[in-house]
Structures are given as C-alpha cells and as structure tokens.
Amino acid sequence: MNASSPDPKTAAAATPPSTVALAPKQLAQTLEDGMYAKATAPLGRMFLQTLSGGAFIALGFVFMVTSQQGMGDWPIGIAKLLGGAVFSVGLGLVVISGSDLFTGTTMTLVPRLSKRITTGQMLKHWGISAGGNFLGALGVALLILFAGTHATNGSAWGLVVLNSTQAKLSYDWHQAFFLGILANFAVCLAVWAATAGKTVADKILAVAGPVALFVSTGFEHSVANMFMLPMGLLIKYTAGDAFWQGEAMRAAGKSVEDYASITVGSALWDNLIPVLLGNIVGGAVLVGAYFWSVYRRGDADLAKG
Structure with missing residues (x-):
C-alpha cells in the first residue's frame, strides 16, 4: 500500500455512522430479519432472553407503581400520563438489551408469512417467550416481596x-x-419505531410515546400483568397483619376482605388469557401482517417465483 494512501479501516472508523432513518420498506426488511433471528435462536439463548424481557417489563411496572403513590389528589390524566411515561423504561430496556418480549415476539408472523420459518417454529418461539417472560416477571415480584417494598410508605406501595x-x-x-x-x-x-432508531436515545424516545399512550389509557399488556397480578396475589395472601395495619391502608379503610375478587382463577381466566389472545391479534395482525402486506408481500412472491 502506498504510504500516502489512507488506511481503509482508519478511514471507515473516521466516518460517522449515518443517522438517517431507514425507509419504511427497508425497515420492514430489518424488522423481519430481526424477528427471524429471534425465532431461530438456540433454545438456551432464546430462553435466557425471555427471562430478562419479563424482568425488565416488571421493573417498568415497579417504577409506575412507585410514581402513583399519593396521586389521588392529582388530576387523573396527569397521574396516568406520569405512570405511562415512567413505565416506558421497561420496554426501553428490552429494546436496548435485545431481550425477548412475548408481545413483540408475536411479530414473528412476519418471517412466517415470508415462509422463512414454519408455523411450528413460530408457535414454539411464542410458547418459550410467554413462559420465560412469566418466570422473569414472577422473579421480580418475589424480589419485591422479600425486599419489603410493598409495605413502604405506610403500605402505600x-x-x-x-x-x-x-x-x-x-x-x-x-x-x-x-x-x-x-x-x-x-x-x-413502538418496536417498529425503535427499529428505525440508530442511537440509544433514538430508540428510547421511539418507545416512550406509544408506551405512555397504552399505559395511561388503560390498555392491557399480558407481560406487564404477569408481574402485576402475581404481585397482587402475593400481597393479598402473604403480606401479614403489619401490612394491613399500615397508615395508607387504614386511611383508605381497606382490609383483605375488600380484595376478595383477587384470586388465581380470576387472574388467569378474567385477564391473562383474554389479554394474551388480544395481544396476539394486536401485534401479529394489526402491525406484523399489516406491514408485511404493505412492504414485503411482493418480495416474498418474487422469492417464491
């Protein structure tokens, strides 16, 4: 190499990466490739990624619960907006860490529609993702219980x-x-928008708005509920008299009898099952199949031809 010629590696390193977002068609390809990689990952890695996915969403819910203590006198819209904004930390951690979240995983329908994976591969991934997310979320709930966080601030938490x-x-x-x-x-x-992001800040900002929207409005997320519902059950059945005598509980006039509707059967049938099925429709069909139809259907037909 001529001494005066620049080293290609040095030149490449000196060139800042592009911050221009991908065009929607390219973005659809990138999303499909990402979903394909998740669905075909080795089972051990896939399972570990699902544990952190559930745990990070649980941490987002922990933050949201913390933000809602003593908010009864605030305008309800502001209180809910605050809760939704801080909850977005959970999905931000999932996206940045590359963890596997069942609700996002429903978009593995995209590589299935392109015939890059089989229905069996897709459903296996969904099952591992949902199960691992539950274990990760339950683990955080148990840690919160053992830490005594539920009894803080006079049992307000x-x-x-x-x-x-x-x-x-x-x-x-x-x-x-x-x-x-x-x-x-x-x-x-939110995942679609975050896929377009080129920096950590881009991706966090991309998820914040849609997440704040769904949480503050009261929409139901199955993985978030895999933390909240077990947490409610654990508090109801194991918190003990000291918790029920906390200042916040006494001020609210609440006792364990007021929460008779919180049961394992109700948690499963009245919430987790219908919410999980609804999440599949919302993610796989309204986002995954929609963007595949708009941007990937023709490419898939060409590949078959």
Whole structure:
C-alpha cells in the first residue's frame, strides 16, 4: 500500500455512522430479519432472553407503581400520563438489551408469512417467550416481596398494586380481549419505531410515546400483568397483619376482605388469557401482517417465483 494512501479501516472508523432513518420498506426488511433471528435462536439463548424481557417489563411496572403513590389528589390524566411515561423504561430496556418480549415476539408472523420459518417454529418461539417472560416477571415480584417494598410508605406501595390488580380483574372477558389488542397495537408500533432508531436515545424516545399512550389509557399488556397480578396475589395472601395495619391502608379503610375478587382463577381466566389472545391479534395482525402486506408481500412472491 502506498504510504500516502489512507488506511481503509482508519478511514471507515473516521466516518460517522449515518443517522438517517431507514425507509419504511427497508425497515420492514430489518424488522423481519430481526424477528427471524429471534425465532431461530438456540433454545438456551432464546430462553435466557425471555427471562430478562419479563424482568425488565416488571421493573417498568415497579417504577409506575412507585410514581402513583399519593396521586389521588392529582388530576387523573396527569397521574396516568406520569405512570405511562415512567413505565416506558421497561420496554426501553428490552429494546436496548435485545431481550425477548412475548408481545413483540408475536411479530414473528412476519418471517412466517415470508415462509422463512414454519408455523411450528413460530408457535414454539411464542410458547418459550410467554413462559420465560412469566418466570422473569414472577422473579421480580418475589424480589419485591422479600425486599419489603410493598409495605413502604405506610403500605402505600402495596395499596396501589392491590387497587390496580382489582381493576384489571373487573373487566368482562371481551373487554379484556379488546384492551389487549389495543395495548399490543401500541407496543409493536413502538418496536417498529425503535427499529428505525440508530442511537440509544433514538430508540428510547421511539418507545416512550406509544408506551405512555397504552399505559395511561388503560390498555392491557399480558407481560406487564404477569408481574402485576402475581404481585397482587402475593400481597393479598402473604403480606401479614403489619401490612394491613399500615397508615395508607387504614386511611383508605381497606382490609383483605375488600380484595376478595383477587384470586388465581380470576387472574388467569378474567385477564391473562383474554389479554394474551388480544395481544396476539394486536401485534401479529394489526402491525406484523399489516406491514408485511404493505412492504414485503411482493418480495416474498418474487422469492417464491
């Protein structure tokens, strides 16, 4: 190489990466490639990524619960907006870490529609993702319980959890289903937008708006509920007398009898099952199949031809 010629590696390193977002068609290809990689990952790595996915969403819910203590005197819209904004930390961590979140994983329908994976591969990935997310979220719930966080501030933290859990179990089955569709419609749009981001800041900002939208409006997210519902059950059945005698509980006039509707059966049938099914429709169909139809269908037909 001529001594005066620049080293290609040095020149490449000196050139700043482009911050221009991909065009929608390229973005659809990038999303499909990412979903393909997740669906075909080695099982051990796939499972570990699902554990952190559930744990990070649980941490987002922990932050949201913390933000809602003592907010009863605030305008309800502001209180809910604050809760939604801080909850977005959870999805931000998922996106930046490359963790596997069931609600986003529903978009592996995209490589399935392009015939890059089989239906069996897709469903296996969905099952591992949902199961791993549940274990990760439950692990955080247990850590919170053992840490005594639920009893902090005169049991105000736990009161928020119990009231939120009770509200989630009050929906009719069809209502929970449609709330699940809307939640994952927003979450998968957040993932779509984050895929376009080139920097950490881009990706975090991309998820913040859609997540704040769905949380503040009260849409239902199955993985978030894999933390909240077990947390409510753990508090109800294991917190003990000291918790129920906390200042916040006494001020609210609440006792364990007021939360009789919080049961394992209700958590499963009245919320997790319809919400999970709704999440599949919202993510796989309204986002995944939609963008595939707009940007990838022709390419898939050409590949078959």
